[in-house]
Amino acid sequence: MDTFGVIGPGAVGSVIGESLHTSGYQVTFLGRKAGEVYIERASASETAAFPVEAISEAETVFDYLFITVKGTQLEGIIPYLDKLTHENTVCILCQNGYGQLDKFHIPNAYQAVVYISGQKKEKVVTHFRDRILILPENPVTKKLKEGIAASNLDIRLSPDYRYEVWYKLLVNLAINSVTALSRNTALILEEEKIQHLCKRLIQEGIAIAAAEEIHFQEGITEEIMRIYAGYPPYMGTSMYYDIIAGKTMETAYIQGYLYEKSQTYGLDTPCLDAVYSLLLASEMRG
Numbered sequence: 001m002d003t004f005g006v007i008g009p010g011a012v013g014s015v016i017g018e019s020l021h022t023s024g025y026q027v028t029f030l031g032r033k034a035g036e037v038y039i040e041r042a043s044a045s046e047t048a049a050f051p052v053e054a055i056s057e058a059e060t061v062f063d064y065l066f067i068t069v070k071g072t073q074l075e076g077i078i079p080y081l082d083k084l085t086h087e088n089t090v091c092i093l094c095q096n097g098y099g100q101l102d103k104f105h106i107p108n109a110y111q112a113v114v115y116i117s118g119q120k121k122e123k124v125v126t127h128f129r130d131r132i133l134i135l136p137e138n139p140v141t142k143k144l145k146e147g148i149a150a151s152n153l154d155i156r157l158s159p160d161y162r163y164e165v166w167y168k169l170l171v172n173l174a175i176n177s178v179t180a181l182s183r184n185t186a187l188i189l190e191e192e193k194i195q196h197l198c199k200r201l202i203q204e205g206i207a208i209a210a211a212e213e214i215h216f217q218e219g220i221t222e223e224i225m226r227i228y229a230g231y232p233p234y235m236g237t238s239m240y241y242d243i244i245a246g247k248t249m250e251t252a253y254i255q256g257y258l259y260e261k262s263q264t265y266g267l268d269t270p271c272l273d274a275v276y277s278l279l280l281a282s283e284m285r286g
């Protein structure tokens with residue numbers, strides 16, 4: 001039987017681990033310290049509990065490793081990857097943004113576009129919705145999908161994976177930037193100037209995507225604005241929650257990734273350049 005490990009028992013990792021565990025797969029949750037993680041849902045009165053092993057103590061070698069720490073936390077887990085993997089281990093990096101795979105030296109490593117919505121506070125994960133991971137379509141990911149078909153983890157293999165990556169980048173770009181920089185929730189979308197800034201950011205992102213040969217259909221900006229309009233006003237974003245909590249944001253992998261591409265292609269992206277500079281400045285400490 002294949003062995004599954006989840007490094008980073010947070011919002012995304014715990015839901016992935018739970019999906020596998022409840023369907024009888026052999027899964028280990030690996031955190032900084034040994035303990036437990038709890039998952040709760042508004043729709044269910046019961047809270048599910050799962051044991052967490054300290055990654056430093058773990059001795060299992062896994063066939064599949066889901067890496068679900070934040071992009072900013074990757075450096076902390078890389079030293080452990082050698083002991084947790086064999087030559088055919090498949091690593092699935094489950095993070096927002098793009099460009100982090102370059103940090104790995106594992107041949108079978110893929111980044112998933114993640115649609116699992118949740119939030120971790122202390123030891124409790126609140127799972128809001130979805131269990132979807134989008135991966136590039138190839139024999140390795142096909143085997144993974146077939147291997148965990150009995151679980152409710154929804155692995156989607158996309159023949160147009162890069163489109164999916166860029167779509168999520170565009171969705172994250174505008175709303176994460178404006179909520180983090182204003183230190184305010186989605187209620188700021190009621191302000192027309194913020195809507196206008198979001199549209200400009202998305203359009204700049206579309207231009208960068210086009211330089212990368214990824215072409216979005218007409219009306220994509222309006223589509224993403226409609227997604228934002230569906231957010232409840234009290235909802236934050238991951239970068240908003242990080243800045244409020246004084247944690248390092250995943251700027252490097254979202255705005256930073258896009259900024260570097262914009263520079264490479266010599267594009268004019270004034271809104272992106274401004275928000276990226278301000279996000280960097282917001283994390284400077286004396």
Ligand code: NDP
Pocket residue numbers: 007008009010011012013030031032033055068069070071073076077094095096114115116117118119120238250
């Ligand atoms: P969380 O902060 O909830 O989870 C990260 C987990 O990794 C935490 O439990 C953290 O532990 C653990 N961790 C950090 N460093 C280590 C380490 N060195 N060893 C072991 N465990 C470690 O993050 P999310 O699950 O929210 O986000 C994960 C990724 O998924 C991010 O890239 C995010 O942008 C993306 N994403 C998140 C979504 C969401 O709704 N939450 C939606 C879509 C994508 P500790 O608490 O001790 O720091």
